[in-house]
Amino acid sequence: MILSQVDRTALNNKLSQRFIHLDPGGYFIIYLDPDQELIYVKHYTNVINEKGLAADPDTGRPIPTRGKVERQPSFVVSGRTAKELCITLFESSTPSPVTMLDHAAYLGRELMRAELCLDLGWDYIQD
Template structure:
């Protein structure tokens, strides 16, 4: 198998897995982005309400929030920054009490996303959160 085919196959696996339903963490969610000027990976933490099916609810209206929602009424509780994925994970999981992440699957997701963000920062490529 060529490198191109391997990369295509791995991307197809990841794209398919991104379509699955996952219950949201009651501890909140993160919007991850890059501050290229400062050379930082940033993670804005937001509190949320979660319904019985694991969907985020707007804290005022109680309506389900879209993953693509950019609601001006939502205010980040904290902005975490780091120069590497590892530095940011140490801040989130080892130095913050209480930890804003309450589910193992959310921690695994954040680790993957922060590594993707770090690679994009190093390579100068675009980063879009999954």
């Protein structure tokens, strides 16, 4: 069955609402700098608490999913393409900051979306 763009969008929105296990290796914030034509990735460490929530390793408090995060990233990398950033994150970092395959797949998808938005001059909002 061939899905229309509207149906694909609806499917992706539904899938974005599923439960996911969080990566104990940390999480990433992805954003664009259109003027420099770069994709940026900030990595933050976390611990997973007894409720399965990402928590600040220093305070033990759950990390909010909305709003500004008042933490320092463990590192920041930038690149011109999704491939360049994936090579940096998965092949050049030892040990890798990503410890779960589903997290790696998610980052690959998001970095491709970010690259597409950069190419087309669109705003990028991380899923």
